[in-house]
Amino acid sequence: MIPVEKQPEPRPPGFDFDGKVRSPGRSALAELTGQEPTIRRRGPRIRQRADRIEDLDPEVLRKYAYWTRALEALHDAYRGICAYSCFYIEPVTGPTVDHFVAITRTELAQAYEWDNYRLASSLMNACKREFPEVLDPFLVQDGWFELDMDTPEVKPAASLSPETLQRVEATIRRLKLNSRDCRSARRRYFDLYWQPKASSRPIPLWFLEEQAPFLAREMRRQGRVRPEDLEAPANPAT
Structure with a gap:
């Protein structure tokens, strides 16, 4: 998230x-x-x-x-x-x-x-559903949730306070953010970026920012993007 x-x-x-x-x-x-x-x-x-x-x-x-x-x-x-x-x-x-x-x-x-x-x-x-442990997306702060790019599973940031850590973990469990379907979707977008079907037409990072913004943010944060995408956001208008 x-x-x-x-x-x-x-x-x-x-x-x-x-x-x-x-x-x-x-x-x-x-x-x-x-x-x-x-x-x-x-x-x-x-x-x-x-x-x-x-x-x-x-x-x-x-x-x-x-x-x-x-x-x-x-x-x-x-x-x-x-x-x-x-x-x-x-x-x-x-x-x-x-x-x-x-x-x-x-x-x-x-x-x-x-x-x-x-x-x-x-x-x-x-x-x-009606379960109260899920964090409100309006109140989530940047960096609370991170992504293990190798698995690719969502995990809490290491620097969280014990209370926030507990709530982030509860949210991940309740929403099943590491289900097979969620992990497969992240892997698919990641592979589309790095292994496009046509090598002469790579998928731009702005496409991921529009389709899977959490994944795109984590790719940029962890330096898992192409050199031309390292400096500034690929689509400043968004």
């Missing part, structure tokens, strides 16, 4: 997050708890399921999954990079909205808040 910079909530004319996600979500929560809807919409009233938001079964919200409307905007805002695996997620292969604060009885209102969303591959989202 590498630090992820929080991106601002999208607004019109690009995407109306408040109108498409937050407002209908809050209105649904109001109706589910027997209150008047907070927006006008077509269709019958939503049946009351509880007296308080805290008493609602979180599964009820799956019927009102307005957060999925923000998926394209989320993918664009974070350049398609999974906040956990640090690989680009092709739109056809399963990007998902991860609620960092999971949808639980005490946090249902967070289901419709942009700041609670992290772009995640379906695999990473399934691994994380």
Whole structure:
């Protein structure tokens, strides 16, 4: 993992997050708890399921999954990079909205808040679920996670405090960042860079920075890049 910079909530004319996600979500929560809807919409009233938001079964919200409307905007805002695996997620292969604060009885209102969303591959989202030990990508600091280029496995930096070390290790385990699939993906990108199918057309480092930024950062840090890529970032515009 590498630090992820929080991106601002999208607004019109690009995407109306408040109108498409937050407002209908809050209105649904109001109706589910027997209150008047907070927006006008077509269709019958939503049946009351509880007296308080805290008493609602979180599964009820799956019927009102307005957060999925923000998926394209989320993918664009974070350049398609999974906040956990640090690989680009092709739109056809399963990007998902991860609620960092999971949808639980005490946090249902967070289901419709942009700041609670992290772009995640379906695999990473399934691994994380509601488990609290996973570090927030918005709070991860540069250098906490390193890569053994020979294995290639993710490992904690040696200089971490005991508390941070424990959390980094727990995150690696919970997300299965050293699973066969994750290691194979890193190896594939590494080999594409060093062993291109056409030697006259080597893969540029900027391609890795766009597709696998954690791997590219570690390759540069450890001097595992071609001489022309040692000095400055290959793609300063990103």
